[in-house]
Amino acid sequence: MITADFLVIGGGIVGINVARELNKKYSKARVVLIEKENQCGEHASGRNSGVLHAGFYYTADSLKAKFTRLGNQLMTEYCLKKKLPLNRCGKLVVAKDAADLAQLDELLRRGAANGVPLEAVTEQEAMRIEPRVKTFARAIFSPTTSSVDPVRVTLAMKEDAVREGVEIKTGVCYLKKLKNGDIQTSTDTYSVRYVVNSAGLYADKIAVDFGFSEEYRILPFKGLYLYSEEPAGAIRTNIYPVPDLRNPFLGVHFTVTVDGHAKIGPTAIPAFWREQYSGFGRFKGGEFFEILKRQTGLFFLAGFDFRKLAAEEIQKCSRARIVSLAALLLRDVRSGDYQRWGRPGIRAQLVHIRTRRLEMDFVIQGDNKSLHILNAVSPGFTCAIPFSRYVCDRIDGFLNSPWGRDENINRREYGIYRTERDQRTAPVISQG
DSSP, X not given: OEEEEEEEEOOSHHHHHHHHHHHHHSTTSOEEEEESSSSTTOSHHHHXXXXXXXXXXXXXXXXXXXXXXXXXXXXXXXXXHHTOOEEOOOEEEEOSSGGGHHHHXXXXXXXXXXXXXXXXXXXXXXXXXXXXXXXXXXXXXXXXXXXXXXXXXXXXXXXXXXXXXXXXXXXXXEEEEOTTSOEEESSOEXXXXXXXXXXXXXXXXXXXXXXXXXXXXXXXXXXXXXXXXXXXXXXXXXXXXXXXXXXXXXXXXXXXXXXXXXXXXXXXXXXXXXXXXXXXXXXXXHHHHHHHHHHHHHHHHOSSXXXXXXXXXXXXTSHHHHHHHHTTTBSSOOGGGEEEEOOOEEEEEEEXXXXXXXXXXXXXXXXXXXXXXXXXXXXXXXXXXXXXXXXXXXXXXXXXXXXXXXXXXXXHHHHBOOOEETTEEOOOOBOO
């Protein structure tokens, strides 16, 4: 039996930062973090694009808007302080035709509302930033977008956590919550005051054990990037298309890596089990049938065009297809320069099983015994530091309220706080 004040499940960048914040906030507490892999950051945190987003895609009432701009600033400062690689290359958002100009204007409005520095540039000005860029009439330049090495950042934060007193135990897998409230893992039983679930692809499964995530399930999407063989500096800045703001994916784009090379992607291919990185690796039959059933339901009854999304994303498995989409953004894109696929990542995308919509914002649920981070997808890496502080503030609210509840919660609709705007379900904090 291991006793602790706080047990954090999941050693990604959010889990590590939550553990660090709890350790700072409760200086006399014992904080333990468990990670099922032999190293932290083996899933989304170490497999993402490495882009530090600026924060202009999101409506001002969202948690993503609240934390992305600050997260970008804090992560940039962290990399500079730690002397970690940082490529401050910026980003161009380009229009393919006149129909995209209204969406460019919407992005500028959101950027202004979120306090994000943006520059509206003409086609000629865009070409001075990146001579090979294609855009219709004008574009947006984001000077604060940059690139980092996500693995090095995650492991540096893990080292900080250990030095600060957080106990990190790798190779330890959560198994179940026992009837007496203890936590059974693959190695030990834990008796803890409070559990924080930051388990990414398995966050919903763990939350169900605690009476949460009743209306939510994770739907995995596989992301792949195709790497350029052009020399470093061949492309100067990240280049993105105007996104479809009705879904959480940003379309095929050029990402400049921390070492100055380029990659195109990502895909967002529906996966059939949670860790379907390649072939039948990590295959779980129960997950396969559960997720297939959910995808079938979305195919016919989704609150968005899942059929069109799935068809478009599956086509991107073709190297020729993804290169042709990238060529809409940049001149002189040669298929021969793009031969090597990178390491796949899996996006732990939350879906609301009643409305059959993909959740566009961060979602957390909790009470005075546990808190569950159900949706922390992109730009979760960028937001990790301020979002983790927010999570710890919510935990503090639960622990210090007379009823173990956050006093700001609206208890209508069975204790769930929710608003819906622009086809988007807002953040949730549920009381259980």
